[in-house]
Amino acid sequence: MSAAQAPHEMAPHEMATRETASERKSSGSQAPASPGATLSLAPLALVTRPEPSGGRLAEQLQAAGWRTLPAPLMRFEALEAVADPAGAWGVALTSASGARAAPPAGAPGGQALRALPCFCVGEATAEAARAAGFADVRASDGDAAALAALISGHAPAGAEVVHLCGRHGGDALADALAAAGIRARQVVVYAMAAADALPPEADAALAAGQVKMIPVFSPRSGGILARLLGPGHDLRRTVAVAISLAAAEGLSDLGFARVRVAGAPTRKAMRAAMGEVARSARRAPRAAPQDKAAAADDAGREP
Numbered sequence: 682m683s684a685a686q687a688p689h690e691m692a693p694h695e696m697a698t699r700e701t702a703s704e705r706k707s708s709g710s711q712a713p714a715s716p717g718a719t720l721s722l723a724p725l726a727l728v729t730r731p732e733p734s735g736g737r738l739a740e741q742l743q744a745a746g747w748r749t750l751p752a753p754l755m756r757f758e759a760l761e762a763v764a765d766p767a768g769a770w771g772v773a774l775t776s777a778s779g780a781r782a783a784p785p786a787g788a789p790g791g792q793a794l795r796a797l798p799c800f801c802v803g804e805a806t807a808e809a810a811r812a813a814g815f816a817d818v819r820a821s822d823g824d825a826a827a828l829a830a831l832i833s834g835h836a837p838a839g840a841e842v843v844h845l846c847g848r849h850g851g852d853a854l855a856d857a858l859a860a861a862g863i864r865a866r867q868v869v870v871y872a873m874a875a876a877d878a879l880p881p882e883a884d885a886a887l888a889a890g891q892v893k894m895i896p897v898f899s900p901r902s903g904g905i906l907a908r909l910l911g912p913g914h915d916l917r918r919t920v921a922v923a924i925s926l927a928a929a930e931g932l933s934d935l936g937f938a939r940v941r942v943a944g945a946p947t948r949k950a951m952r953a954a955m956g957e958v959a960r961s962a963r964r965a966p967r968a969a970p971q972d973k974a975a976a977a978d979d980a981g982r983e984p
Contacts, residue, residue, distance in 0.1 A: 724962035777809035829857030890915035
């Protein structure tokens with residue numbers, strides 16, 4: 682994310698607005714606390730991504746000073762599928778899950794599929810594609826529209842691209858490619874089953890008002906989260922961090938202290954937005970008044 686790009690913040694019932702330069706300046710890095718103090722003051726975040734992405738997210742958050750609890754909103758399920766490369770010019774991947782669920786190299790057409798140019802949303806998806814055996818891998822920095830622009834800049838007019846996608850979604854890329862005169866042949870290779878409930882530990886932490894941040898990485902994740910949260914969850918000190926305005930839709934009426942939207946729909950922008958929330962959450966305990974009366978008066982303030 683460039684210096685000019687900053688996360689959005691949405692108060693309940695308000696539209697998201699870009700963070701001002703003064704706000705960014707005021708949320709600068711703090712000096713590290715002692716090891717014991719760090720443990721006691723570390724804010725708590727829910728890890729909403731499924732494995733294996735959830736493990737990597739937890740590591741990133743812990744390195745940034747968070748305590749974490751797993752609360753995956755979806756579960757990855759690979760599906761049996763045939764992706765015939767005949768007639769295709771290239772391959773499109775809009776998630777790392779699509780790469781992991783690609784038909785095996787030993788399956789009919791598997792090697793030929795991996796020999797095609799492979800276009801991915803983001804470097805994380807590109808890394809997964811390389812790990813799955815795709816040789817010619819290129820990544821866009823953004824969403825489906827950015828990926829379509831990258832593909833249309835290389836593909837000849839009328840070309841066909843095999844899109845290895847999930848059961849939910851995929852139309853955004855197909856529509857963007859169609860506008861550029863390129864056909865997208867969707868092959869559903871995986872499903873993301875929605876969680877029926879939050880894990881007990883995460884549910885209890887939310888009920889106690891202990892969770893300081895919940896990251897939301899897709900519109901569907903946002904919808905699942907909205908369904909799982911209820912009146913028994915205290916969100917008055919919790920910040921939801923969404924990867925896009927679409928992912929934030931429906932979150933502003935749930936009682937969050939803030940709904941912050943990353944400055945761009947990328948992992949890098951999400952890390953920056955979550956970093957801002959971490960610095961804000963860590964400042965609150967150090968700035969709290971020492972006397973009981975002042976602390977009680979300060980209890981309603983945003984962390």
